[in-house]
Amino acid sequence: MRKIVFGMLVGLFLLSGVSMAQGPPPPPDEIENLPRGKWWRMPEVASELKISSDEQAALDDLYYKHRNQMIDHKGELKKGQLALEQFIENENLDESACKDQFQKVLEARNKLSTERYNFLIEVRKLLGFERFLQLKPKFYEFGKDKSRKDVDRRKPRR
Numbered sequence: 706m707r708k709i710v711f712g713m714l715v716g717l718f719l720l721s722g723v724s725m726a727q728g729p730p731p732p733p734d735e736i737e738n739l740p741r742g743k744w745w746r747m748p749e750v751a752s753e754l755k756i757s758s759d760e761q762a763a764l765d766d767l768y769y770k771h772r773n774q775m776i777d778h779k780g781e782l783k784k785g786q787l788a789l790e791q792f793i794e795n796e797n798l799d800e801s802a803c804k805d806q807f808q809k810v811l812e813a814r815n816k817l818s819t820e821r822y823n824f825l826i827e828v829r830k831l832l833g834f835e836r837f838l839q840l841k842p843k844f845y846e847f848g849k850d851k852s853r854k855d856v857d858r859r860k861p862r863r
Contacts (some may be wrong), residue, residue, distance in 0.1 A: 785809045785810040
């Protein structure tokens, strides 16, 4: 019960205008729809975008560099959320500590979003304008496929 109440409180706080005014604007939709994994290694994508083997190697390097940073930032975010949960669930509420920890969670989330965006910028620089424009619709295709899979998983079994 406490976790449900905590989740609702944190969710409301995150969605409130106050929290959004304190943090940076949300990143563009393209970041969230960026295909997961090594999409440049898919034969149809590599062929359609004319991605050379040198470019694939460069994208691999970028992927590992940024993925490593994103893993660190995601861990920092999860730890911060856990600490915030502890502060909220403590019998003696320390409002100042809660607010400080909430700011740390916002900063960790911002670092993660910034790293994702930096990866997107590097991909854009490597591909150039024309091929990046060809890739953009793929972002939405991957996003749709992801949501369809989620819906399929929620279907009740008979």
